[in-house]
Amino acid sequence: MEGSRKPHRFHTTAHASPVDVEVGDLRSRGGESLKTTIVSLTEDTIRFLVEGVDTAFTNALRRTMVSEVPTMTIEDIFYFDNSSLVPDEILANRIGFTPLKTDLDSYVLPEDCDCEAELGCPKCRAVLTMDTESTG
Template identity: 45%
Template sequence: IKYIWTAISKVNNRVLKVHTTDYPGNYPGYDDAWNMADFKKNFRIDIVDMDENTMEFDMVGIDASIANAFRRILLAEVPTMAVEKVFIYNNTSIVQDEILAHRLGLVPIKADPRLFEYRNEGEDDEEGSEIDTIKLQLKVKCSRNPRATKDSADPRELYLNHMVYSKDMKWVPIGNQADVFADINIGPVHGDILLAQLRPGQELDIVMHCVKGIGQDHAKFSPVATASYRLLPEISLLETVEGEKNTQLPWTLD
């Protein structure tokens, strides 16, 4: 009984029938056929909040199915740059090559995909070119800290370079990229992503090639971590609500 009551409560507290009619023209005296002029007149986008990492906006005068289509486009069809090939020359850490390559592939890369071309499938050139590839290098070696105290047990004091972060992925320009992208700081979007932990004597020597792709091919190319939408209904009261009826509403009318 509790489960049924919970389900009914959730239904009663949400907006139903958010989409348009499946068969326009079935209501006498009401024209609900699609009209481009009316759509352009009533539709607008209001930006609520926007910063470097997030954006929130309202789409007013649009069907929920179209709003969901925008969400799916953001997830799957907006191109980005991501690590596609990982050349591991030395990995003496406890992280296996396959796991490390997977972690590197999911690190978001800060680069404008509009400035690069899609790489042709089956291309024999492993190095890529300046128009379709970004080259990154990760070269870190852990050693003991000679200045550490004898009684210390803190790895941050005992070892040097024992925490490998995404900020250690350095951009290596290909061709004329150093001149073309001189004003662009190409590299990981966030520098504090932990990739591996090392101990003295362990090291990583890795070269990565980033290419242009879309989320439909692989999740690493998806430009957003979360793309969601919620309904912003327009509630109209057809009559004055007073007295006890006012207390029965999910909100209070002043």
């Protein structure tokens, strides 16, 4: 830390736990069967088309996917100097919702790591640094 500047710490809660979902015979409010078509499927993405449901159902499906699909995100944010117009809390919230691509074979979850450090160790944490300036 430079000089007398002290970091401001914010904690975000944008990560989720894995969940298993079984879909049975779903029907819309009008009684039509739900029809899904997988448009494309890769190792880490899926595009699909849902027919026979209303907007409320698709919005609920979207919310479930956002909240229940496991992702790695930034959990602790330390600010040393924020001279922008956006408050630290708002930046922390937005940064916390940014998913990070992670090699799960080499990463150890903090709750499974045998280190006892408050902020973790190189096996169970990643340190990212951002240094930006406004040009306008």
